[in-house]
């Protein structure tokens with residue numbers, strides 16, 4: 415191509431882009447963000463978001479074949495694994511990405527905690543984040559029940575028992591709430607409609623606040639400003655570059671989940687045997703499992719309530735204006751102790767023999 419032809423070609427592309435941009439306002443996304451927003455610590459929330467997109471797409475495919483009744487649920491999962499087009503692969507990616515997302519949510523929260531990014535003016539966004547953590551755990555829990563194998567059946571029995579412990583407030587968790595639809599059907603609706611809708615609403619609020627406040631400055635820079643130093647610069651990168659990087663990480667987790675699926679396909683346990691309790695919950699619930707052994711089922715209510723309550727109080731108790739870990743030693747030490755305790759509880763729960771906690775069987 416001659417130099418003139420290349421210039422005409424470029425001119426066409428530019429005009430096409432300008433025509434699209436005039437209508438969709440895409441260049442508005444190129445607003446400045448700090449360069450450190452592209453570092454791994456500050457992009458974990460974005461990776462989580464792209465993980466949710468993968469879960470939505472794979473989940474829609476699985477929903478074409480899944481049949482949520484006690485008589486058909488497990489058989490329809492067997493159908494997905496053996497007959498549905500790419501069913502086994504899609505199911506495996508859905509399973510592994512859900513585990514990766516759980517890990518990235520926790521790491522994202524750990525980064526926000528360590529850098530003190532929950533401090534003024536981001537207290538509300540910390541609380542919204544806790545809501546998102548609850549939704550994520552709810553999605554994993556309901557997803558586990560849907561398989562309707564021994565593990566899913568035991569998770570459901572725990573769900574019912576917790577409903578009873580909640581008294582009048584627990585009506586939704588009870589199979590007696592309605593006789594027109596089995597409880598597995600209602601948990602399915604929670605998995606594909608109620609929790610995703612709640613999650614989307616919380617995510618919109620979360621992102622609007624991130625946009626409103628901007629990503630927090632690096633702790634050392636923020637502290638220097640508190641001590642009278644220069645206010646940290648806002649630019650260095652653009653949101654579009656940040657978005658491309660997030661999408662890149664999204665593809666990386668898709669690739670990791672695919673490889674994991676090929677090595678360790680998502681499992682399916684035996685048909686449930688009523689009245690038995692032989693499995694342990696997925697890893698993210700294991701920190702609560704030993705408490706259930708020690709104090710009974712009610713621990714599944716009060717231990718998470720204390721944990722979430724304490725997390726909700728964090729921004730209101732850690733009141734100093736400084737954000738560097740070195741200037742918040744007590745809080746960082748408490749956070750580290752809780753994280754180490756959670757890991758030790760997981761290991762302990764992993765090595766102990768499963769105990770029966772639920773008296774009644776369905």
Ligand code: HEM
Nearest residue numbers: 456457458459460462463523531540543544546547629630
């Ligand atoms: C479904 C889960 C979540 C998603 C998709 C998500 C997404 C994001 C994204 C994209 C950001 C921008 C910066 C970054 O990526 O680090 C962010 C910031 C933030 N998130 Fe989350 N988040 C989630 C859960 C949480 C949780 C569990 C918490 C804490 C309890 C939290 C608290 C915050 C706070 C305080 C900020 C502002 C941080 C700053 O400005 O440095 N988020 N979130």
